[in-house]
Amino acid sequence: xxxxxxxxxxxxxxxxxxxxxxxxxxxxxxxxxxxxxxxxxxxxxxxxxxxxxxxxxxxxxxxxxxxxxxxxxxxxxxxxxxxxxxxxxxxxxxxxxxxxxxxxxxxxxxxxxxxxxxxxxxxxxxxxxxxxxxxxxxxxxxxxxxxxxxxxxxxxxxxxxxxxxxxxxxxxxxxxxxxxxxxxxxxxxxxxxxxxxxxx
Numbered sequence: 566x567x568x569x570x571x572x573x574x575x576x577x578x579x580x581x582x583x584x585x586x587x588x589x590x591x592x593x594x595x596x597x598x599x600x601x602x603x604x605x606x607x608x609x610x611x612x613x614x615x616x617x618x619x620x621x622x623x624x625x626x627x628x629x630x631x632x633x634x635x636x637x638x639x640x641x642x643x644x645x646x647x648x649x650x651x652x653x654x655x656x657x658x659x660x661x662x663x664x665x666x667x668x669x670x671x672x673x674x675x676x677x678x679x680x681x682x683x684x685x686x687x688x689x690x691x692x693x694x695x696x697x698x699x700x701x702x703x704x705x706x707x708x709x710x711x712x713x714x715x716x717x718x719x720x721x722x723x724x725x726x727x728x729x730x731x732x733x734x735x736x737x738x739x740x741x742x743x744x745x746x747x748x749x750x751x752x753x754x755x756x757x758x759x760x761x762x763x764x765x
Contacts (some may be wrong), residue, residue: 569584571584571586571588573588573590573620573693573694573695574693574694574695575691575692575693576689576691576692576693576694577690577691577692578634578636578667578688578689578690578692579634579667579688579690580690581622582622582623582624582634582635582636582667583622583624583634584622585621585622585623585624586621586622587619587620587621588619588620588621588694589617589618589619589620590617590618591615591616591617591618592615592616593610593613593615593616594610594613594615594616594642594643594644595610597616597695597699597702598699599699599703600616600644600699600702600703603644603646603703603706604644604645604646605645605646605647605648605653605654605655606647606654607653607654608645608654609645609654610645612656613642613643613644613645613656614642614643615642616640616641616642616659616698616702617640617641617642618638618639618640618698619638619639619640620636620637620638620694620698621636621637622634622635622636622637623635623636623637623664633666634666634667634668634688635664635665635666635667636664636665636667637663637664638661638662638663638664638665638697638698638701639660639661639662639663640659640660640661640698640701640702641658641659641660641661642658642659642702643656643657643658643659644656644657644659644706645657646706646707646710647710648710648711648712648715649709649710649711650711650712650715651712651715651716651717653712653715653716653717655710655711655712657706657707657710659702659705659706660705661698661701661702661705663684663701664683664684665683665684665685665686665697666683666684666685666686667685667686667687667688668685668686668687668688669687669688670687670688671687673687674686674687
């Protein structure tokens with residue numbers, strides 16, 4: 566008898582889990598639409614490691630009733646996001662390792678989801694495994710992407726911008742500790758610094 570072939574974009578989840586088979590794949594990050602939307606504008610996409618993934622079903626026997634249906638899912642790769650300090654691309658590792666329980670319908674999933682900490686989803690004969698992997702990868706990203714050490718000296722750039730005066734513009738007289746911005750307005754950070762000094 567010919568072994569059944571499973572398609573990740575239209576997966577009969579119950580049949581796949583019960584088969585005990587393993588499914589693996591690898592795709593470049595730009596082929597994951599929602600992850601690709603978050604790529605930094607100056608990202609070197611070609612240098613990013615592709616996202617490799619693995620999925621395998623698992624049956625967990627119960628004392629009463631049929632076995633629980635679980636999907637063990639893992640994936641790893643790289644993404645380039647915009648650093649929140651220097652605004653240049655920062656390459657970040659992506660990795661997930663999770664297990665999801667599948668139940669007969671949405672009502673059962675909602676009931677179990679409210680009563681336990683397990684991730685629970687409803688079974689489907691047209692389940693999109695790639696969407697699920699992408700969901701998990703998106704949730705696993707750092708909330709504030711940034712370099713451990715930025716390639717540019719952000720503090721020096723900010724200082725240069727604050728102290729810059731456009732040609733033909735005369736900066737107003739400054740109070741001690743009151744640097745001005747390019748528009749001639751007092752720099753709020755310098756004002757705060759001087760207030761802090763006054764208090765001490």
